[in-house]
Amino acid sequence: MSEQQFYHALKVDKDLCFGCTHCMNVCPTDAIRIRDGIASIRKNWCVDCGECMKSCPVDAFYVEQDDFEKIFNFKYRVAVLPSVFIGQFSKQIKECEIIDVLKGLGFTHVVPAEATVDVINESMLDELKSDRDKPMISAFCPSIVRLIQVRFPGLVNNIIPIKPPIDTTAMYYRELLQEEGKSADEIGVFYVTPCASKIATVKSPVGDDMSNVDGVINMDFLYNKVYHVLKTRSNTQFSCEETVPYLSPKGLNWSLTDGEASQMTGRCLAIDEIHNVISFLEKVENDEIINVDFLELRACDQSCAGGVLLTENRFLTVERLKNRAERINASGKYVQNISDAHRQLIKNNNYVGRVEPRSMMVLDEDMSIALKKMERVRRMMCYLPGIDCGACGAPNCESLAKDIVRKEANLSNCVFLQRMMEKSKKLDPQHSIRIIEKTWGKDRLDKDCKKKGAKDEANM
Template structure:
């Protein structure tokens, strides 16, 4: 079966990229190669964790977002707000002011994404009870981690909890609520304000679900700048200020590290930052980590407060959210809670997702005999390559170059050590050796004027 490509929100701007290899070396799935002097991302291997974007010294990697004007295609325009947005602003900016500016920008409704957390918590408890034989359970909260498991740990896919996440539950709730009030389905536009690239990718190509209830995604840094500018320049329309909805503590803290793990009984671990997560998943795969009930795994350092589109320092953002959770007095009998209760059974009926398919990038061939033969070739090539992982061939490690060679995507002579040997043996000329390097690093790289 032909592999369907994942949607990716991260793009390399070729004319800005200087081919420095920083991104290639940090990518946890070895998805990046340098060719013709610029970084290239393999769509089948990338999990949209954003590590490459964070490390790029020249901002050559960007997150594509929907055009903001897309919201005006709909009469009813809902902004789905994750609590992490509230932690971005200075203390003297109130939640009511933030919401008022978002409405001023064109949204007609504000909905806190994390308001449906209590529903998901209860359903997750039931799910874990019913499927206790599938322990340890892995949360599906972070789309980058779900993709990481699909591509790098396919044997663990069945451990992922097959329930919708709050972003989808809340979007489904908004749609149902508005349609209940006689709003036409086509007139409802739901837009998520995202702190990371992985959520964009998950919305554009959902995993385990065929459709999404969300119509578009707006980057959090874009909204942050707009809101702050309007408030600073006294452009806030005070008529739009309303008493904001106050969420429960568990909803406010949901996106912080431990937000999920603290809700469940048994041995629950909360791990953030993708390389830490990989370490734990490797232990799980090798059965070195047993007797765990629940794993909360998040790709970003300090979870969503460390997302690539978040502006505030993550430690200050965490402090603000913890204070908000501590000091707010939610009224669970308020109008908004009553409205959710009204739709709860519909949400629960539709909370399950379909099968999550593994998408192994390490499987060398569908035919097991061919795959084994390719593996033997890789091992033979590895005996010849220098094994110093210098990256001068345009691949992050010698193992990655060996795999690319066997898959017909690279040549042995891309290795600079091989080039020296072949030149010494008279099998290629110095000119040919130079041209091979130009194919990896681009012609300009060797232009003396570039260094003046």
């Protein structure tokens, strides 16, 4: 197992976080603990799904991005734009208007992230015919790939080792520009991301040494910039006539739920939202699911349309993209313009190396020692109340028991056991207070009418 830590894009603003445990309770990999009254993320456990960010009542979680000014380090600045970015805007706004604004902001080229999905789909269908373990699992969603590595390591061989469109499209357009005579050093490719996990996969790609993308820009940041320009621009200031649609119907739907599964053969299932995915993978791991050929698994509800960095309602985004796809189908205008030579180039370079299991949640790599530690966990559970209140700073009693076995916590972290130990005079009350302060911070239990939900909250 690799010792290298996962890069993760989700960060905690310590000035905003007040340790409410919302994030800790929704984290699908138990990656969050409360220490000194602040949420703390275990880097090697986090899969950047964004559940913590969505649940936080004070917006204490944020997503790191590259400085937008970084694009100007390059002469040729390529924006790789996912279809869900276009889906943020109503049908009254044409794709060419959005592209025009993006170029006005500094990009020299704007390309659809899903431009290479037809070629990717061919490679995936070829893999489906191979003797790889079934059900085969899409590698499209980085959070799901990391989830499998961390929580379901026995299923890593089921992942189809084909790069997602973000990397393949970046490689393809970089090649196109170089064929036009542009220097490789002058080309900068920037992905506009709808989620945190795609930032992580650029900074720390799974199964690859490095990404073809030079930087990542948060979609909410760029959307607000584009929306502001479009809102202030009068209808007479700009008009465009579109002759070729921005993206194929398959490309428009690819990042939505069932976008991949509908293009595969055999028995294929599409499952979105990470807790739904976990429930299903548990059944797969236990051999309760049989005769399934392909699984499209996405961490977000409504897939990329539900990414944490999207501004618009996810259901409206899905509707808009599907309507655009139908209009393109009806027009018959879309023409696939990737040459045979480039198709072969993409096929030759769209495979990743082996996806390694990285089960950070195992108690020990040595199976015999792990079994002994699990027995200790069960013994710890005999003493813990099983209330799963989170007052110890861990998401539930079993997590605390495992932390104790890992020597990261003590039985006295449980507030209920503290009271019992005080009653039997095995724990000094002052020491009990110190334990609480170590988890929740000093003065946490003092009266504070300005905290969230209290009567003077508005005066914070």
